[in-house]
Amino acid sequence: MKVSMYALSAQVFVNTLGNLCWVLEKGGNNAAQRKIDPSVLLGARLAPDMLPLTRQVQIACDIAKNSVARLAALEPPRFEDNETSIEQLRTRIARTIDFLEGVPVSALDGAETRDIKVPAGERTLEFKGLDFLQRWAIPNVFFHVTTAYNILRHNGVDLGKRDFIAGGRDA
Amino acid sequence: MKVSMYALSAQVFVNTLGNLCWVLEKGGNNAAQRKIDPSVLLGARLAPDMLPLTRQVQIACDIAKNSVARLAALEPPRFEDNETSIEQLRTRIARTIDFLEGVPVSALDGAETRDIKVPAGERTLEFKGLDFLQRWAIPNVFFHVTTAYNILRHNGVDLGKRDFIAGGRDA
DSSP states (O other): OOBOHHHHTHHHHHHHHHHHHHHHHHHHHHHHHTTOOHHHHHTOOSSTTSOOHHHHHHHHHHHHHHHHHHHHTOOOOOOOOOOOSHHHHHHHHHHHHHHHHHSOGGGGTTGGGSEEEEEETTEEEEEEHHHHIIIIIHHHHHHHHHHHHHHHHHTTOOOOHHHHHHTTSOO | OOBOHHHHTHHHHHHHHHHHHHHHHHHHHHHHHTTOOHHHHHTOOSSTTSOOHHHHHHHHHHHHHHHHHHHHTOOOOOOOOOOOSHHHHHHHHHHHHHHHHHSOGGGGTTGGGSEEEEEETTEEEEEEHHHHIIIIIHHHHHHHHHHHHHHHHHTTOOOOHHHHHHTTSOO
8 A cells, every 4th residue: 555645745734834823823922922013023034035934934835735736737726925914824824725625635646647847937847746746845845834933933932843743732 | 556655755855864965065165164163053053942953953864764764663773963063964864864765665565554653752652654754754854954954044054945955956
């Protein structure tokens, strides 16, 4: 027996995005306690030439939905990139999870050998589906989810790895 | 057709650890150019109560090798946690990759339903193999690899996402 492409793409992304939603909620609560304007956290960066928290969350959602859509040969929903609050970012995550959960498992049957093209600036990256998932989609989603966590952590929000791994549950 | 547990565990970890090796090399070169003692970078943290770069790299290696070993019901190699230089950390990564590449693909046949126990402080977490890979092993490895990258990035090393995703290659 082997495992489905759905299990290692959509299900993995639903799990980590759900935890990101929890991490953002803790960030919002912490800002309220410390009387910090949440927009300060949303605009925070780990380096002047890195993207701020809002963009990290938006991109995590986009790569998750667009990657699964590519693997399933479906059209992903488009979001406006107009979120200005933690609550709106959490709604974007919820909409992304809704899309991922609505993709039929069967739509990813055979996706491991599908030809995938990803626009990247002036280049177009080409992969087979499994390679795309291993080397591009999974690392990319976790890059942005972890960086979002690290931005909040760096700004003093009381988070621990359990929040990242299990949304504060026991795992 | 479906995909093997090996492809979504060992191969994914070999890829991201190889990129981490490249990221560390760039960190070392950057420290030399800026005349920064590399131990400053190795001890750098994103928050006072987060682990420094050295520990992030050690733990990324440990979770990768221990997770695949658990899935394969093999004994993983033990490392001493005594690295004091970037070169030594890169050697640890290389030894981890050697182990992962040496695990027979067939050792993970059926690993998706294997019972996995993970000691976590005073608790023991229990998973089925697929759930362990989706919710624990993959997120955990990427958490530490991304945090290592973010520590260097936060300290002014000239890294971009292409370094993280593809070790500076075109992807």
